[in-house]
Amino acid sequence: MIKKFLNAILGDTNNNSKESFSMYEIEFAHPNLKTLSQNLNLENYSRLNRLISDYGCKWDLTVEDLSYSITQEKFEELKLEDYDDFENVTINFNIYKSKELIVIIDNEVFNSYLESIPLQRFLEIINTFDSSFIIENEQDNFEIKIEKGDNINISNQTNFKNSILYPYNPDTFYFNNINKQTKSILDDYFLKLSQVFCFAYLFNFLEIKGDSIDFSITGKSLSKILCF
Structure with missing residues (x-):
């Protein structure tokens, strides 16, 4: 190692x-x-x-x-x-x-880095990688593959303000049992991202801003959720 x-x-x-x-x-x-x-x-x-x-x-x-x-x-x-x-x-x-195979060398140090960046910055970093890339954790001996692309298909009744910048769906960041495979907090981040993109399909309006999302549901005023 x-x-x-x-x-x-x-x-x-x-x-x-x-x-x-x-x-x-x-x-x-x-x-x-x-x-x-x-x-x-x-x-x-x-x-x-x-x-x-x-x-x-x-x-x-x-x-x-x-x-x-x-x-x-x-x-x-x-x-x-x-x-x-x-x-x-x-x-x-x-x-x-x-940028094709991203290795995590030290869980503790990498976790500190993840905790220092907001949700929007995390997605901006994901955007810089190739359409398909692998994250491999050397300490825990596991890997995940992320497939990117214009794969978001939302109803016209939904206004996802960041849809062009972040063209992902919930499955892009959903990995079964990842929390049992690694001590990195990547599992928590990907779970939250998967939930955020679920919200994009459910809410009438959604916008990712920094560490939070602004959203509204029919008949309700604009609300905010702190994600990270």
């Missing part, structure tokens, strides 16, 4: 990482570059490269203070003979995710 192997090479980086749909990032001051230099050998590099490349990702590791960098295409040894101070030098490690 990528996270476990990274910790073996870089040390404990749990409090220094960020993850989104597009990137996994680590930035921290390494306490002992001599140990890092020993761990960044060709054998470990090759194994890490295989683990990440299996998901169609690109990556790089840089130590800017030492003018050192490696990528999925280039390896060189980290030589410290010319440096006196090996402590607290900043390490930057980045994984650039594919």
